[in-house]
Amino acid sequence: MTETATYPGLAADPMAAPPSFVVELTEFSGPLDLLLTLIREEQVDIYDIPIARIAEQFVLRIRSLPLNEAADYLEMAARLLRIKAQMLLPRVDGEEAWDDPRAELVRRLLEYQQMREVVDVLERAGEERRNRFARAYLPQAPAPPEAPLALSLSELLAAVDRILRISRDPGIHDVIPRAIDVPGAITLIRDLLALRVRARWSEIVPSGAEPWQVLSTLLGLLEMAKLGECRVQQSRPFADVEITRDAASEAA
């Protein structure tokens, strides 16, 4: 055991366990598991479960479960209490057509139990395989299919250069930070509408305007229309846009 001491990272403190009760419950893989365990512990007949006793035990066990994990258990607790209530209902002695309210629960428990048997089989089989190693060689991922273009960097750069030469105006420019000036455009339109009731797009966009000016005007115009300061109309597609001072906002 001194060997482990040479690997301080591996020497986890086994005593540093979280509160035992919660851990105990997480050992159960669900409410049916807990229920089966209780039935075994109390040594009762699965076909004749003393519901009151088992329900009480069940609720006791799940009391300290964190709420987000408790949902599935709470549903079962509610189910048990309902069965308990149904069992208390008076019934005529010797009545034949009595549906045991526990029947569905018994069916589920048996079904679950059978699944647990399969789990045992799988667990044994998995353990057997786990204890044997295969060759550790991992085949390399297959090479990706050849790309439609196989270029070297210099070929790529040459192609870019060729395209830039063909283009008359390569469009290389300095980026102006925050080139779009929406508030400025709004002020401009507002001033114009203060003088006139109506204006045209061609009048609010200066002739020979830069793209950023066109964009600023468009965004400003849309903003004003949204605020209800003006109305924007167009008689037909691609016609000159007509901007009208909004009478309503004027009245207000």
Added chain:
Amino acid sequence: MTPLAKLLEAALFASARPIPSEELAALDPEASKAALAAALDELREHYDVDGHGVELVEIGGGWQILTRSEYTEAIERAQLAARPARLSAAALETLALIAYRQPIGRAEIEEIRGVSVGSVLKSLHERGLIDVVGRGEGMGRPLLYGTTPIFLEYFALRHLDELPRSDELAVALRAEPRML
């Protein structure tokens, strides 16, 4: 050993995964099915009778050379290989249901297990142990799950019917056991 047995041994040694019978057959197109089976028998006996540290195991319709379990601890102690982590009880329960009732949807698994299984399904799917094999009828056409060849490999099973039949299990279940 016969040349065919040696050829199979070399191929099995080179592969990290079980090799399906058809792929073994492709190693020597001349070899008949019977000759292949005889060669595999020969190889297995060679390991078993002569006493080797490895053995030939049939898994998931294929064949694989594995170390014998008595050497596992020594190999692991020397940190040459590590055993994979065990599956959780929740994962095993979910796998058991899928193995027996596939194709099966999430709702049915949750009904039997009595807990929600969304995250378990996701991790089993990520590990390749289960796959979506279809969609069910009804609301939202739920995804249906089935086991994969990796499932067989993980549990060193030849076929799914190596698992006990549901009527062989101690508790008799459903009136209509839906076996594979």
